[in-house]
Amino acid sequence: MPEAHGPRAVRLLPLSGKSDGALRTLAGRYLSWLDERNGAAANGRSAVDSLLADMAWTAGIGRSHFAHRAGVVFDDAASLRAGLSALADRSNGPGGCEPPKTAFVYPGDGEGAAAAAEALYRSEPVAKALLDRCDAALRAEGGTSLLDRMSGESGPEQALDGPALYALQCALTALWSSVGVRPSAVVGLGAGELAAAHAAGVLDLEQGIRLAVAREAAKTAASEDGLDAALAGIAFRPPTIALVSGVTGRALRSEEVLETACGLRHLHEPAAYGPCIRTLADREVGAVVEIGPRGSVGPTIASHWPKSAGGAGEAGNGAGGPVVLPGPGAAGGNGSAPDGDAGFVEAVARAYEAGLPVAFAGLFAGETRRRIPVPGYPFERRRYWVGSLKT
Numbered sequence: 185m186p187e188a189h190g191p192r193a194v195r196l197l198p199l200s201g202k203s204d205g206a207l208r209t210l211a212g213r214y215l216s217w218l219d220e221r222n223g224a225a226a227n228g229r230s231a232v233d234s235l236l237a238d239m240a241w242t243a244g245i246g247r248s249h250f251a252h253r254a255g256v257v258f259d260d261a262a263s264l265r266a267g268l269s270a271l272a273d274r275s276n277g278p279g280g281c282e283p284p285k286t287a288f289v290y291p292g293d294g295e296g297a298a299a300a301a302e303a304l305y306r307s308e309p310v311a312k313a314l315l316d317r318c319d320a321a322l323r324a325e326g327g328t329s330l331l332d333r334m335s336g337e338s339g340p341e342q343a344l345d346g347p348a349l350y351a352l353q354c355a356l357t358a359l360w361s362s363v364g365v366r367p368s369a370v371v372g373l374g375a376g377e378l379a380a381a382h383a384a385g386v387l388d389l390e391q392g393i394r395l396a397v398a399r400e401a402a403k404t405a406a407s408e409d410g411l412d413a414a415l416a417g418i419a420f421r422p423p424t425i426a427l428v429s430g431v432t433g434r435a436l437r438s439e440e441v442l443e444t445a446c447g448l449r450h451l452h453e454p455a456a457y458g459p460c461i462r463t464l465a466d467r468e469v470g471a472v473v474e475i476g477p478r479g480s481v482g483p484t485i486a487s488h489w490p491k492s493a494g495g496a497g498e499a500g501n502g503a504g505g506p507v508v509l510p511g512p513g514a515a516g517g518n519g520s521a522p523d524g525d526a527g528f529v530e531a532v533a534r535a536y537e538a539g540l541p542v543a544f545a546g547l548f549a550g551e552t553r554r555r556i557p558v559p560g561y562p563f564e565r566r567r568y569w570v571g572s573l574k575t
Contacts, residue, residue, distance in 0.1 A: 194526045195264075197240050197256040198249065211256075235556070237548075238554055240544075255533025301351070354383075369467055378396050380430075422441070471507045485505065529547065
């Protein structure tokens with residue numbers, strides 16, 4: 185069983201301004217703030233960590249957030265200083281941004297998901313609680329322990345099977361929701377269709393586990409004979425947001441959800457990447473969040489995104505196509521913290537920079553933090569002189 189989470193090793197300092205110049209000036213003020221508190225190191229690493237955590241808390245929940253944004257990810261004072269220095273010294277930023285429409289994409293490839301799930305279990309209380317629920321549901325279905333599979337105790341795995349991938353994707357959905365990032369549309373591809381249906385409100389968490397077990401059994405046996413029994417007693421609800429079929433690429437109507445049984449009726453159909461991505465473009469989606477192991481969605485979206493659709497671009501600078509926020513794989517921070525621990529915080533930083541509204545309190549789950557004095561906003565004041573009036 186994976187170890188339970190401890191204190192968060194990686195933090196996010198969100199900075200913003202009404203112009204790029206104000207943002208750079210604010211970064212410089214935080215550098216001065218760090219210099220003024222060099223003495224805190226004499227009280228030990230834990231005192232410094234607590235001070236920097238309170239700083240990040242105050243900047244996240246105690247400040248307004250403007251269009252020009254930067255998320256500085258750090259794990260100690262040195263990496264924070266390096267990130268702030270790079271921001272203060274840069275010549276031009278990507279420009280301001282407006283909150284984009286957001287879609288979640290659930291890929292069916294589970295490669296690399298075991299390590300991602302284990303890292304989330306160790307570092308994210310929200311994900312841990314949901315993975316525990318999935319483990320209990322999987323055991324009730326007669327399956328092996330999900331937590332043992334994540335840690336490798338049940339034998340080596342090249343990729344997570346369907347139930348475990350479903351659990352990981354539901355945990356990631358809950359984790360994004362805990363920081364205020366929620367989709368207006370979801371796309372499920374292959375085994376990812378079940379988690380997408382759960383995100384759209386079609387299935388309960390435990391119902392999805394039951395269907396994921398049945399789907400895996402049908403694939404292993406190359407027979408769909410057991411699917412009807414698994415579907416018995418499950419009443420699909422109408423989607424609360426757009427649920428895009430991974431087979432047709434169209435947003436499903438309520439009656440079509442029942443007909444396709446969340447993709448179970450089309451186990452051997454190939455994923456319709458092109459039609460799915462064109463549907464997101466037609467819906468003017470500007471940000472796509474990959475709900476699964478990192479790396480499989482971004483290149484596919486870039487190759488299929490219609491050139492005429494435009495979008496915010498990978499850097500949020502209007503270069504075309506949506507901003508793609510990857511899964512929690514091997515994303516490193518500015519310092520030496522374990523990559524798995526940094527992955528979600530890095531993704532939240534990119535979401536913030538892309539203009540998504542972020543509820544920063546979600547990054548402090550299970551912690552008690554306090555507001556402290558931090559640098560104020562660098563107002564760019566202009567002086568206007570009124571000439572004397574002739575009489």
